[in-house]
Amino acid sequence: MRSFIFFTILLFCCQTKLRAESFDVTVAVAANFAEPLKILINDFERVHPKIKVNMVIGSSGKLFAQIQQNAPFDLFLSADQSKPLALIASGHAIKDSLHTYAQGTLVLWSYSETPLNNESLKTFKGKLAIANPKIAPYGEASMEVIHHYENPNIQIIQANNVLGVLQYVKSQSVEMGLVALSSLSQFPLTSLNIWHVDSALYSPILQDMVILNDNPHTRIFWIFLQSEQAKIVKHQFGYKDSQ
CATH class of the missing domain: 3.40.190.10 (Periplasmic binding protein-like II)
Known part of the structure; x- marks a missing residue:
């Protein structure tokens, strides 16, 4: 022994x-x-x-x-x-x-074929994934953007970090996600349905x-x-x- x-x-x-x-x-x-x-x-x-x-x-x-x-x-x-x-x-x-x-650059991403734009978050009804704003700065920026639109129909789903947000959107557990542009590098950017969030809507x-x-x-x-x-x-x- x-x-x-x-x-x-x-x-x-x-x-x-x-x-x-x-x-x-x-x-x-x-x-x-x-x-x-x-x-x-x-x-x-x-x-x-x-x-x-x-x-x-x-x-x-x-x-x-x-x-x-x-x-x-x-x-x-x-x-x-x-x-x-x-x-x-x-x-x-x-x-x-x-x-x-x-x-960093914040983008809105979806698998939907409907093109995303400045009105997407204003009229959206459904689940939106973001990184946890308590521990992830991209989550903090995402909350600033969401507060700007004051849309009560958005259901916020939180992930631990931006990679978690990717998983939610990829699995289509949510309709859209706010992520770092860099995190989408695994996909051809030309084929992605993304909208570059106006940088004026969140702190640098x-x-x-x-x-x-x-x-x-x-x-x-x-x-x-x-x-x-x-x-x-x-x-x-x-x-x-x-x-």
């Missing part, structure tokens, strides 16, 4: 060590930026083959809570500005690493990143995310440069 316990502990320690050696940088990323980050990681690792980057995807709010509980992340890419600032204030992040890496979605564990490898990746090469990828996913 003792031998079995010892072997189990040894195996766990070895697996933990292997996992630790598999990645030099662990990035906590808001769900809306997951797809462009995958491409950016591949581009980065081709240039820096000795630096491996792992990513953990979630809503900004949930990742923020995990970081406050000392989750082993090196870099945090939030979908807003307030959470990185709060982490700096609490001593969980490095002050000089705060940087706005992207500005400025997305900040901040270093949590300051080491040379993290710094190198942080710098890469600000490069012209990275900007090209961001633009391809519908992100704007920060103002």
Whole structure:
């Protein structure tokens, strides 16, 4: 029995060590930026083959809570500005690493063949999926848009993040969803029934990143995310440069 316990502990320690050696940088990323980050990681690792980057995807709010509980992340890419600032204030992040890496775009999306436009939310009767506004900045922006139209016939269905909204619309559990334009990258944009929500209807979605564990490898990746090469990828996913 003792031998079995010892072997189990040894195996766990070895697996933990292997996992630790598999990645030099662990990035906590808001769900809306997951797809462009995958491409950016591949581009980065081709240039820096000795630096491996792992990513953990979630809503900004949930990742923020995990970081406050000392989750082993090196870099945090939030979908807003307030959470990185709060982490700096609490001593969980490095002050000089705060940087706005992207500005998001909110779109209305539907599988319906009826073209979407400025009147769609004004006259809509049915289920509309949004990210949870308590933990997801795109959800906050969505609520601003919904409040503008003051349409009592909209039934709001909440998902944990924008990827959850995608699932609701894809499964046709809801008629429409408010999502990040970047999250629709898996579909040919020319074939999508979307409406770019008037940016005047919601606060700018400025997305900040901040270093949590300051080491040379993290710094190198942080710098890469600000490069012209990275900007090209961001633009391809519908992100704007920060103002």
